[in-house]
Amino acid sequence: MTQVALSTDLQVITAEINSYKQVAGQSLFEIGKRLKHVKENDLVHGEWMVWLSNIDIDHSTAQKFIHAYEQFGNLATSPTLQVGKIFELLSLPESIDRSEFVGQEHIVPSTGESKKVESMTVKELREVKKALKETQQDKDAAELRAKQAEAARQLSIQQHTEQQEKLQQEIAALKKRKGRSKEDEETLRRLIEENNELAEAKRHLEGEIAERNSLKEKREYDFRKMKEALSKTRAYVDVDLSTALMYFVSIRDQREAQEVAEHFWNSLDETIAKSRKEWAAILINQVIEEVGEDANPAAIIDI
Numbered sequence: 001m002t003q004v005a006l007s008t009d010l011q012v013i014t015a016e017i018n019s020y021k022q023v024a025g026q027s028l029f030e031i032g033k034r035l036k037h038v039k040e041n042d043l044v045h046g047e048w049m050v051w052l053s054n055i056d057i058d059h060s061t062a063q064k065f066i067h068a069y070e071q072f073g074n075l076a077t078s079p080t081l082q083v084g085k086i087f088e089l090l091s092l093p094e095s096i097d098r099s100e101f102v103g104q105e106h107i108v109p110s111t112g113e114s115k116k117v118e119s120m121t122v123k124e125l126r127e128v129k130k131a132l133k134e135t136q137q138d139k140d141a142a143e144l145r146a147k148q149a150e151a152a153r154q155l156s157i158q159q160h161t162e163q164q165e166k167l168q169q170e171i172a173a174l175k176k177r178k179g180r181s182k183e184d185e186e187t188l189r190r191l192i193e194e195n196n197e198l199a200e201a202k203r204h205l206e207g208e209i210a211e212r213n214s215l216k217e218k219r220e221y222d223f224r225k226m227k228e229a230l231s232k233t234r235a236y237v238d239v240d241l242s243t244a245l246m247y248f249v250s251i252r253d254q255r256e257a258q259e260v261a262e263h264f265w266n267s268l269d270e271t272i273a274k275s276r277k278e279w280a281a282i283l284i285n286q287v288i289e290e291v292g293e294d295a296n297p298a299a300i301i302d303i
Helices: 010-020 027-040 048-054 059-072 083-089 098-103 122-176 182-251 255-291
Strands: 105-107 114-116
Touching (some): 010 048, 027 048, 048 059, 105 122, 122 182
Antiparallel strands (some): 105 114
16 A cells, blocks of 8 residues: 655644544544654644644543554554544553454453454443453463562572582581591581482472473463464465355356355354364363362353
């Protein structure tokens, strides 16, 4: 798409913004684009707040317009979203991919319905955001606990190492001593035994850290490959179905073609239903592990 160069004439930009304020949809991004242009190029010569007042846009709203353009201006689906929804989406965590979030279906907590953002009310979008925030908070808390546990293990390893160094120095000094007494021999035996216990405890802690890091790497790898597989599956289905539909259009009056199409859709429905049950079963088992067998996971799992 050809990018239209913006004017450096403040009067022209002011007129454009006032015009776009009267138009729905894409106007939000066009206003944000121009506000950003004016601010970044200091076309108001340090009179940003005064200029905003002159065009009846307060500072906080101007920031929302700019952020909306920055975050959603290049998304194909954004122009169809209500302004209220776009403003709600601005507060999504930075880690959330805007394009994926807008394109995906989400469970609305109050109704259990699966909807895309464009089909939600602003209230439902707020519910989804709140649930997402709570999930992220739980995840952050779990990650913090894991980091604290690992830090504690690292500290223990450091302390064990320091104790070992002291013991080894004492052991070396005793071994060099000539004519060791019976008491010296007993002390030496005790120090060697204590050093061995520390070494074993240190190996155990290092093993726990190595195992945790290995598990973390595997989970990250599995998550990445799962997303890749699902993305490829969706892409293949979209492309192949579009190709099949292109051929079907010219022979849609043939009974045989109609029967093949009907058989395909019935088979696809069965395959999807089977896969959904398998995925749901895994999630149900996860819920049981987390909240106990008295829970009713089937009532809250919806894939």
